[in-house]
Amino acid sequence: MSIQAVADKAGVSIATVSRVFNAPDKVLPATRALVESVARELGYLPSASARTLRTQRSRVLGVVLPTLLNPTFAECLQGLAQAAAEAGHAIVPLTTGYDLDAEQRAVDQLLAREVEGMVLVISNPQTSAALARLQARQRPYVLAYNRHPAHCCVAVDNEAASAEAVAHLAALGHRRIAMVSGTLAQSDRSQQRHRGFLAGMDAAGLDAPPLIEVPFVEVAVDALRERLAAPGRPTALFCSNDLLAIRAVRAAHLAGLRVPQDLSVMGFDGIALGDELTPRLGTIEQPAADIGRRAAQLLMAALDEQRAPVPADSLLLPHRLRTGESCAPPPDMRADEPTQPTTTKSRRRPAR
Amino acid sequence: MSIQAVADKAGVSIATVSRVFNAPDKVLPATRALVESVARELGYLPSASARTLRTQRSRVLGVVLPTLLNPTFAECLQGLAQAAAEAGHAIVPLTTGYDLDAEQRAVDQLLAREVEGMVLVISNPQTSAALARLQARQRPYVLAYNRHPAHCCVAVDNEAASAEAVAHLAALGHRRIAMVSGTLAQSDRSQQRHRGFLAGMDAAGLDAPPLIEVPFVEVAVDALRERLAAPGRPTALFCSNDLLAIRAVRAAHLAGLRVPQDLSVMGFDGIALGDELTPRLGTIEQPAADIGRRAAQLLMAALDEQRAPVPADSLLLPHRLRTGESCAPPPDMRADEPTQPTTTKSRRRPAR
DNA sequence: CTGTTAGCGCTTTCAG
């Protein structure tokens, strides 16, 4: 089913058929109607590859994500896909599993597919070989979730958000607040969140215990359970993401601790599911769908202007503290100090 | 960066460059090495659109899914994407939000993108206009999750699986088991699962109470809470999917019922998260990633043989009952039949 | 307003 067939059957030239699809007002209404009906009859659809070859515009966006198994990225992709579809663009998503080689391969594959630009969530913009590849090729791109002054990024302020989370826990009266994270080196987000944690602890006048680093999610529950059984356990856990927080809640239960009565757990991401759990998960909500949507829009806007997005185009999206039900005052304060004891001196300094 | 540039720089014809990439053994090793080095130096990548136009093979698969917000589909897409990538195919996913018009638009968009074939999860194969469109166009496709004798499908036996779930609950001693589902008309899966529920109830010699149909997930919790507060409430709930089951657990807590002591909750899908919750969600596991993977492989295999997948190619994948912790004997039996061990100190929740 | 024509970059006979 080619443009030629339509032209023949309608008794016009292929140029006219092309115009009917690309510049309808340049065609006499009568001719247009004729061509349109013939096209519909034949079920004609313009060939995307021919069009791409001729115009050098594929109207395809590449997307590189760590995984779809984390709902925050799935939601992001959904927002991104919607924005792209609305603007007549298709997307080709690739997942990397947080693997640096995979990131690079993904970029190469996308490059070979002639995507016009890419939205990527990478491990670390600072050191990314994939990004270097992209820049060498001069392909427009926007980073999502990542945040770095040298690139165009759409993200929340991880550091400020984490500090807020800590402030919230401190305001509840917690003094022994520990942070739980995946491998720090694995992502700039983790690092930023950890810095925010430290800043928040400092602002609250608290000593930050060593980071609880969980190399693989599979071992998270066991590692945490152990830590929670040890003496001088924290009364609150700030987790680098909601998936980890959910595991922390589980670890607490396995250790015989109730959440939030014995242990408060705070997450990060704000996955929709967290709000349906019991207890509802306290977390920092980031607008995942918006991150995807805005990143796509930013990219497409730049593409339309024949330019690449620049760092100055970066967007800092608002986050929000979701209180949830998994955070409450620590055990030793529940008797006499129900609310907001920020300035109170603790009577018992924990070891460590 | 075109093939011509490489040919010029290497001092050979474009045909030779093409052969180096498509039939390396038809080129003298020396020439090949030369061309390869030049190509690498120039960062040459063959143009996908030109290739597609010439060969009439895009090596792109279209994917139509209800939503990525349900982890089962996200996981499916991940498996599918991986299989496609391994075979050198890209995927273009589109979501429909369970909307029939959107399904049709998605198929049209994909058709216009010249995908070689599609994997789709649709509302109902029986009545799908989108499918009709596809067949008219003779584009190969495979259905995933759906199950219908007239189409090539990759799915589990929803009916048998649901009956098993009911049998499990009945074996625990439950007699008042109710099923919770989204709008039945919305998907063939719901209908099959409901049939399985009825069959299971029948096999257990139990009367099936009316289906609890929840039109929108947003109202699920309220609707369920109400139902659980009414007299003659069920002692076990079989939910059409895990997302619904998680809400059922929440509704139970809000109604002052403990899960599983006062109410058993069983889901369907086996999303990974369910196994991390407290209580761990009892459910029917279906191999989501495999469904995606096998569907993609099936489709690509057919494509390679220049044919469309047929109903006889359909795959019935195994499901598995995941016991979890959210199911236990009903309250009135707990005196003589001890509950399953929950390691946590279960505490009565306040009614709200 | 409509038609003619020249490629976009590549694969693939067909010669040599």
Next chain:
DNA sequence: CTGAAAGCGCTAACAG
């Protein structure tokens, strides 16, 4: 083993 040449289907000047 290598090259010349013919399009794949379409868009965008350019003529008329």
